[in-house]
Amino acid sequence: MSEKPFFVGYLPAPGPLRTFLLTVCILLIAGLGGAGLLMGAAQDDPGPGAFRFDYGRQTVTGVVELTPYPVIHVTEGNDRIKPGDSFLMTAGGKSGVDSRAEPLDGQLAQVSGVVLERGDLYMLQLRGGRNGLQAAEGDAPVITPEPQGRWKLAGEICDGKCLAGAMRPGRGLAHKACANLCLLGDVPPIFVSTQPVLGEEFLLVTGPDGTRLPREAYDYIAQFITAEGEITKRGDLLVWEIDVDTIEVTE
Amino acid sequence: MSVKYIPVQWNPNKWIYDAVMLAGVALFLWVFLYVTPEVLSHERAINPQIHNARAFGACAFVMLTVILCIGPAARLDKRFLPLLYNRRHFGVMTAFVALTHAGYILNWYFAFSSRDKLVGLLSANTSFGQVAGFPFEVFGIFALICLLILAATSHDFWLKFLTPPIWKRLHYLIYAAYFSVAAHVSLGILQDQKNHVFTVLFMLGAGAVIVLHIAAWLSERRETAAKDGAWAEVANVGDFREGYAKIAKLANGERVAVYLMEGKLSAISNACAHQNGPLGEGKVIDCLVTCPWHGFQYDVRSGRSPAPFTEKVPTYRVRIKGDMVEVHPDANPPGTYVEPVPLPEPEPEPDTPEEGATA
Amino acid sequence: MDVATALVMAMQTWGIVGALVAAVFLTIGIDRIDEDVRGAYIFRPLLIPGVLLIWPLVLWRWWQIETERAAWADRYRPVRASYGLAVVLMSLGIIAVVIAGLSVRQSWPADIAPVQLSEGAGQ
Numbered sequence: 001m002s003e004k005p006f007f008v009g010y011l012p013a014p015g016p017l018r019t020f021l022l023t024v025c026i027l028l029i030a031g032l033g034g035a036g037l038l039m040g041a042a043q044d045d046p047g048p049g050a051f052r053f054d055y056g057r058q059t060v061t062g063v064v065e066l067t068p069y070p071v072i073h074v075t076e077g078n079d080r081i082k083p084g085d086s087f088l089m090t091a092g093g094k095s096g097v098d099s100r101a102e103p104l105d106g107q108l109a110q111v112s113g114v115v116l117e118r119g120d121l122y123m124l125q126l127r128g129g130r131n132g133l134q135a136a137e138g139d140a141p142v143i144t145p146e147p148q149g150r151w152k153l154a155g156e157i158c159d160g161k162c163l164a165g166a167m168r169p170g171r172g173l174a175h176k177a178c179a180n181l182c183l184l185g186d187v188p189p190i191f192v193s194t195q196p197v198l199g200e201e202f203l204l205v206t207g208p209d210g211t212r213l214p215r216e217a218y219d220y221i222a223q224f225i226t227a228e229g230e231i232t233k234r235g236d237l238l239v240w241e242i243d244v245d246t247i248e249v250t251e
Numbered sequence: 252m253s254v255k256y257i258p259v260q261w262n263p264n265k266w267i268y269d270a271v272m273l274a275g276v277a278l279f280l281w282v283f284l285y286v287t288p289e290v291l292s293h294e295r296a297i298n299p300q301i302h303n304a305r306a307f308g309a310c311a312f313v314m315l316t317v318i319l320c321i322g323p324a325a326r327l328d329k330r331f332l333p334l335l336y337n338r339r340h341f342g343v344m345t346a347f348v349a350l351t352h353a354g355y356i357l358n359w360y361f362a363f364s365s366r367d368k369l370v371g372l373l374s375a376n377t378s379f380g381q382v383a384g385f386p387f388e389v390f391g392i393f394a395l396i397c398l399l400i401l402a403a404t405s406h407d408f409w410l411k412f413l414t415p416p417i418w419k420r421l422h423y424l425i426y427a428a429y430f431s432v433a434a435h436v437s438l439g440i441l442q443d444q445k446n447h448v449f450t451v452l453f454m455l456g457a458g459a460v461i462v463l464h465i466a467a468w469l470s471e472r473r474e475t476a477a478k479d480g481a482w483a484e485v486a487n488v489g490d491f492r493e494g495y496a497k498i499a500k501l502a503n504g505e506r507v508a509v510y511l512m513e514g515k516l517s518a519i520s521n522a523c524a525h526q527n528g529p530l531g532e533g534k535v536i537d538c539l540v541t542c543p544w545h546g547f548q549y550d551v552r553s554g555r556s557p558a559p560f561t562e563k564v565p566t567y568r569v570r571i572k573g574d575m576v577e578v579h580p581d582a583n584p585p586g587t588y589v590e591p592v593p594l595p596e597p598e599p600e601p602d603t604p605e606e607g608a609t610a
Numbered sequence: 611m612d613v614a615t616a617l618v619m620a621m622q623t624w625g626i627v628g629a630l631v632a633a634v635f636l637t638i639g640i641d642r643i644d645e646d647v648r649g650a651y652i653f654r655p656l657l658i659p660g661v662l663l664i665w666p667l668v669l670w671r672w673w674q675i676e677t678e679r680a681a682w683a684d685r686y687r688p689v690r691a692s693y694g695l696a697v698v699l700m701s702l703g704i705i706a707v708v709i710a711g712l713s714v715r716q717s718w719p720a721d722i723a724p725v726q727l728s729e730g731a732g733q
Contacts, residue, residue, distance in 0.1 A: 036279035040287030042448035093363030147730035154722035172443035178360035374614035383714040403660035437711030464697040
């Protein structure tokens with residue numbers, strides 16, 4: 001064993017060791033900086049979803065339909081939201097508007113809020129209480145559901161709000177717990193199809209016969225799956241009644 | 252050493268250590284938080300809260316990786332020992348960075364809900380029966396609790412209070428924590444990320460930790476040639492160098508450092524009373540065995556620290572049988588004086604420095 | 611009460627008990643068991659988080675020291691022997707979990723097209 005420099009914590013480091021340690025320190029600092037750059041720059045694009053505060057507050061009138069997630073079929077629109085459009089709604093945060101919408105099922109209502117938009121998908125985050133959703137005067141047209149048959153689709157179940165832009169990124173497995181929490185709070189779930197179905201990439205996904213997305217489906221949220229179920233067109237919104245027993249995780 | 256406790260026993264080396272560490276961490280976070288958003292040309296930026304959470308999470312992983320590499324690196328190459336010196340500050344800093352990551356996650360993904368945030372965190376995802384979609388948050392929670400325990404018990408008081416073996420066992424949680432972090436990352440962000448740069452860096456980091464630790468463990472196993480029987484063999488008489496020790500591993504797993512000082516052999520426990528540092532890898536400075544980790548000193552004949560310090564380590568009996576130096580495996584109570592055994596033919600070589608020059 | 615709420619309550623209870631233990635230990639207990647502590651007060655708040663987290667261990671050690679139950683040799687028993695076990699378990703665990711994670715990793719099944727299985731009633 002040769003005479004090696006020996007470090008004692010409270011004494012200055014011996015000369016030869018000092019050069020070594022200086023090199024290590026510089027490498028350490030540079031390495032941390034480099035790691036920060038590489039890791040930070042490796043993040044994926046979170047998609048185009050966003051709150052559109054720039055559109056301003058939107059106030060429109062339409063028919064409330066419970067699918068069971070409340071949908072508005074617009075009868076009286078504005079320059080951005082046209083009559084004939086159908087859209088979903090949420091309250092502030094991770095909650096739906098079910099309690100407010102239920103008494104108004106089939107009736108005309110005025111809704112007001114801010115738009116969340118991702119491509120063709122948009123929904124409205126309503127203002128609180130009656131400011132966001134209130135009964136409106138007038139006769140409500142009857143919305144006839146149009147059955148589109150049974151379909152097998154591939155894609156991902158997301159919570160509609162985060163997907164539409166409340167969070168970027170707002171889908172995927174790292175976001176699964178958040179998505180579950182949104183759905184537990186009655187935010188409407190959206191199925192993102194790999195390829196357009198009847199012209200639509202995004203479908204509202206529910207359980208069979210007008211029920212909510214079954215709890216058994218929660219294990220598959222944010223995973224890429226195939227499943228079967230009936231599609232119904234309600235206004236211009238596609239509603240897919242997913243058959244949980246047919247869900248399969250893709251490769 | 253002993254004498255009254257103070258929050259931190261600062262000295263110039265600790266200032267330098269902390270400055271380097273803070274510079275590295277600050278650079279990582281600054282680059283991640285403020286430089287990469289410019290580099291990423293996304294149509295719409297990642298939410299700041301998510302970006303921050305990722306920055307602190309990634310930083311905690313990198314820091315933990317560095318910390319876990321220091322130990323085995325120092326075992327394999329003694330020049331890394333100074334990095335071990337103030338590692339506890341590095342660890343405490345890591346716990347704070349990890350806590351910040353958890354804070355961003357909790358106050359973003361689990362906020363805005365009618366449920367309590369912590370209840371939401373623990374109840375939102377219950378898919379425990381599957382690998383993909385497993386609530387990977389639980390691994391993060393476990394690792395964070397481990398890091399907090401380690402950081403909170405890093406003061407010297409805890410070492411003395413819990414005793415080094417219990418303290419050391421508690422701090423073995425770091426290995427569980429690192430596994431847990433790997434699981435947290437593997438079942439979390441790795442499932443989503445399409446850009447594989449992070450995946451590669453993550454595997455390189457975890458791989459380095461694994462390789463270094465296994466290498467250190469294997470080299471340690473090779474070094475230890477323990478034998479059964481009453482007296483344990485240490486080394487040949489001729490192998491001893493003035494001011495340095497040979498380490499013997501006893502059948503019961505304990506280690507003994509046998510020092511040659513002033514031509515005489517003395518044996519003390521290899522475990523420093525401070526943090527179980529390897530006394531046998533230290534050397535004699537000013538007639539006192541000096542621990543390579545934190546510089547605690549002992550009189551090699553009695554295992555006692557010089558006044559005013561009160562640390563004591565057990566001593567062992569030494570004998571010379573033929574050409575072989577042996578120790579008796581039964582330790583004497585800490586601080587027991589044992590008469591040093593002179594080497595049969597003390598022939599101090601001319602080029603061997605006496606008294607271990609302090610350079 | 612669901613499991614998550616129970617866990618959060620258990621955590622809060624743990625913390626409250628820990629705070630009580632910290633209050634007693636750091637004002638009375640610590641002076642009784644460690645002479646180096648006497649007269650040193652500034653460092654004591656640093657110990658609070660540790661007591662909150664591992665108070666059962668604190669109580670156990672306090673009791674051990676008060677009753678002088680621990681054998682002196684225990685202090686010097688190295689735990690290095692379990693180092694190998696710890697790192698081997700950690701290494702195997704990491705390798706297993708990374709492989710498991712990467713093997714279930716999915717890519718977006720863009721090539722799977724929607725298939726209509728039956729006609730709608732109105733079509």
